[in-house]
Amino acid sequence: MHEEQKKTGPVMELDSMGLEARRGRGRGRGRGRGNPILVSSSSLTSNEAASVGGDSMFSVSQQLSSMKVSGSSGASSASGFSEGSGMSGVSAAKAEIIKPLKPLPFGTLGKRIKLRTNYFKLALKSNPTVHRYEVEISRLGSNFRINRDNMRMIFWQAVEENRNFFGNTYALVYDDSRCFFTTEQLELHNGEINLSVTVGQRPIQLVVRIRYTASFTLDISGRNFLPNGVLQFLDGLLTQNVRNMLCAIFLRFFKAESCSREPPTFYPYGQCIYLIATDAARDRRFKQTIGPGLEAWNGLYGAVKIGSSNKLLYNCDVTTALFARQRFNLINIYVEILHARRPNDRFLREMNDENLARNLSIDGWNRQQLMAASKRLILAYIVQVFRESLQLCVTYGDDRATARHYRFVAVGKPATTVRFDYVSTDEVTNREVRVVMTVEEYFRRIKGINLFYPNLPVIHVGSSARKIHIPMELLATSVTPQKIRRNLSEFERSQLVRFSCYSPRERVERTRELMDRQNIEESDFLRQYGITIDLEFLKVNGRVLKPPDIATEREDHDRYKVVSVVDGSWKLEKFTECHRAMVFCVVSVDGCFQRKENVSLTAVSYRAPDFKSDAFRAYASV
Structure with missing residues (x-):
């Protein structure tokens, strides 16, 4: 018996469809390779009822169900399988090769x-040959972390500056990360090349390293699957007219011009x-x-x-x-955070009146609420160059100033109270002069901007080490898309x-x-x-089947009520007796966010009335 089993070769395991056995130690994902499974001809003529897939599948499932797995060694032993062997009871003389089963015919109902x-x-x-290259972007002399948006911008800037090296732009398929594909084989020295790129308003020297990895022919004839690398290429190809920054359909706001x-x-x-x-x-x-x-x-x-x-x-x-x-002023965000549902008339009047707006302020509690809500919004977007932050930009100055991005840090105190040392150069003595002034004074005297809301808090942008305070009314969200x-x-x-x-x-x-x-x-x-x-x-063929009836249990528990289903819906009726609410609560928050007022919540409890009474009907009609 054992000698006969040893002749059948090493243990084989079923693939994910159960129709074919593979050699090796696959993990059930159909990635193995090997020979078709051998099954005795007697199993094909079994008198037992067949499971899904036919008689052969039933015999295989019967043998699989009789297996005993040892927890210590992981080997299986049973009448169906033995250590180091194929299926028991299968002789080489009577073995037959089972062909893949044809799909069942379509239904007729x-x-x-x-x-x-x-x-x-x-x-x-056509069947072009596609070459795959790896891309690595780094900064000389320091660690450099970068997100996909900036990687896309840097890569296509390198392509624009080195068109002779990259060749046809429409042959490039970049995945916005670490690899790109092309039909033209690039001329690389020792398999790789380094390109130098300078980007940003403050010039940063970056190195783009390109290395050849593999090639493949784009041919799907007679294949029912494709490797992940080919699918990655095709996915990027179909959206490349959006991802390619050199095309007219995608223009990036990176440079000021x-x-x-x-x-x-x-x-x-x-x-x-x-x-x-x-x-x-x-x-x-x-x-x-x-x-x-x-x-x-x-x-x-x-x-x-x-x-x-x-x-x-x-x-x-x-x-x-x-x-x-995009380009949404922080004053509007402030209004939505503190008055999300319905700003009261007094607040709107103060926001739009110049004389009243100068006295508009928020107390400490509202400042804490604004800080908490701002953190939930602003610290959500991931900018891997620095840290988690939402990108902001100023609304004053020339195009170069408005194109610069700032990172949100915190919500500060009003512009009339925040002071800092302003350093200027005396025109006569050519010496540095330090003057202590408030943020409101700085924008009025130096920038020539009279703040409309000087008593609203400033926004701390930049970094924790270098404090840059900008009034809320002069900041807006970036025009660059920022996913939350x-x-x-x-x-x-x-x-x-x-x-x-x-x-x-x-x-x-x-x-x-x-x-x-x-x-x-x-x-x-x-x-x-x-x-x-x-x-x-x-378009594919389909059939509309008659929906089954729904049976619900009645109160007497003896009969069932059958509900007909029409077009996928049925009439809702009283099937279950729900519990009636006895006590409910009404909370009034009207006017709780008015200026110089703390939150006052009024909660009143009422006993639920009898919904069937005449008094309740009269109350509801009023």
Whole structure:
């Protein structure tokens, strides 16, 4: 018996579909390689009822269920399997090779319909050779951490300054991180090259190191799967007209002289691209205010898949994410934080009247609330160059000044009380002169700006070591898209869910419009690699089955009430007796945030009335 088993070779294990056995020590993910499984012919004629997959699958499942696993050694021993052997009871003479089972025929019940899916067909006209290169960006003499937005900007600036080296721009596919693909093999010395790039308003010398890693041929004929590297390339290729900063569809506000250009249309983040919606009528439905200084943006999530007929498909769907509002003044954020639901008339009158605005201030408790709310908003966005922070910019000065970004640190005291040493140079003696002045005096005397709200707190920006105090009314959020990745409050989460829930028809319309805005059909990158996309939604056959009836238990527990389902819905009736609320509470917060007033909450408890009484009906009608 054992001699016969040893002839069958090493232990084989079933792949994820259970149709084929593989050699080796795979982890159940179908990555092994080996020979087909050998099963005795007697198992094919079993009289037992077959499970899903046929008779052979039933025999295999029976043997698997009889296995005994040892906890100490991890080896299995049973009548079905023995140590170092194949299946027991299987002789080499009677063994047969089982071919993969054909799929079962489609059902015949229900009405036939056509279903529209969020898949699009991709056609590959040629089989180009693609070369993969690694990218590493570093700073000489110091550690340098950088996020994907800046990596994208630095890489494409290096491409722009070295066009002869990189060749055709439309052949470059960059993943905004550590690798890029191209059809042209670059001329590298010893397999790598270092390029020097100077970026930023304050020049920073960076080194872009490029190293060759591998090549592959883009060919999917007769294949039902693709390696992760090829899928990564295809995912980046389909959105490269958005990610490539040298294209007209994406223009980055990094240099001061670029501020007069047309703003970008999409913002790429991972496998998603988000529409940067403006205040135009056609863009308003793609964004929604969620909280103080927060907006929800619509975008597209895309991934390349291999269909059942070994065809390339592009899966695309609408996605929603939270962003900081662009170029939004901090005064407006202050109003939304302290008066999120409904600013009272007195507060609005003081905000808009110049004489009353100069006396507008907040007490210590409200300053703490503002600080806590600002931290929840501002310390959420990740800027890996320095630390967690939201990028701010000033609203005064020339284009170069407004293009500079500052990092939020803290909320300070009013501009009329914060003092610092102002250092100037005497024109006669050419010596340094130190003058102690307030922030309000500095902007009035040096900058020529009369603050509209001098008693509102200043914002501490920059770093903890170097204190830079700027009045709140002179700061705004950056025009650069900033994705928020913090935990949302219950109210913000409910607003986000409400905005991101669409009917199937509306989801199709949004997907269609966003793909038209992306202009993917005319992408020069797809044309370079010989790929075309059909923007018609892929249609598949389906059937509408009769829904089952719903049976609910009645009060007598003897009979069941059957409820008919029509178009996926049914009439709601009294199925369960709910408990009646006996006590409820009313909380009044009206006017609690008025100037120089503390929060006063009035809570009154009432006993729930009899909802069926005439007195309650009269009260409800009033």
